[in-house]
Amino acid sequence: MSSRRARSRQSTSSSRITDEQINDLVSKLQAVLPEAHIRGAERVSAAKVLQETCNYIRSLHREVDDLSERLTELLATTEASSAQAAIIRSLLM
């Protein structure tokens, strides 16, 4: 079910989206990507940024999948309470 809520109505009217706005959004997207993916020139084409973003999101999905499996194994083998204590300790310090 696709919700047609255009929440960006207030900043961009339906068809008058400037190139500048697009470039701004694309560069913000580029800033989120890890540096290893975008090398060299600062000015990368929008298509390249989108491509790298797709690759990056896919790799993140795979990592969530892998890490979920590893967590499953760890939960099975370790004492849950001591593992959690160790984790919380390391997160807070």
Place this chain on the structure above:
Amino acid sequence: MDSKGSACSNPNPNPTFGPSKLMLAFRFLRALSIVHRTTPASSPTCRGRRIERAAYASMAYSAGTSRAWSRAVLRRLHHRARRRAVAPRRLSTTAGNRAEALRRLVPGGAGMDYCTLLEETADYTKCLSMQVELMQGIVDSASSNGR
């Protein structure tokens, strides 16, 4: 006080957690302990799936309902779709149509206009990388400490 994606270039193996990351961590850990308590150890696949759902759920709850992608994730999770909700296998990479591939990767992407898609993608990617970082940190801690 929003910690922007400074974790990407942070060489510190244990980055200090800002308030948003801490909330994410607690939500996820709580979900993990619930999964651990309520899923029998004999069904690791089931547990793995539940952990993965917990990951996306805590990510979406932490992002709140102000984001279209988090709303889409929560909708799908509540409807308990059979197929994998957030990472569809079929990806269209027809020449030049990168936006199309992005729409399939970002939850709720199908119904967005291009600008919203770019905004949502940036936020989703940032939150997703934080979630991965969190899970990696947990795995590392549990591997070295839990015997």
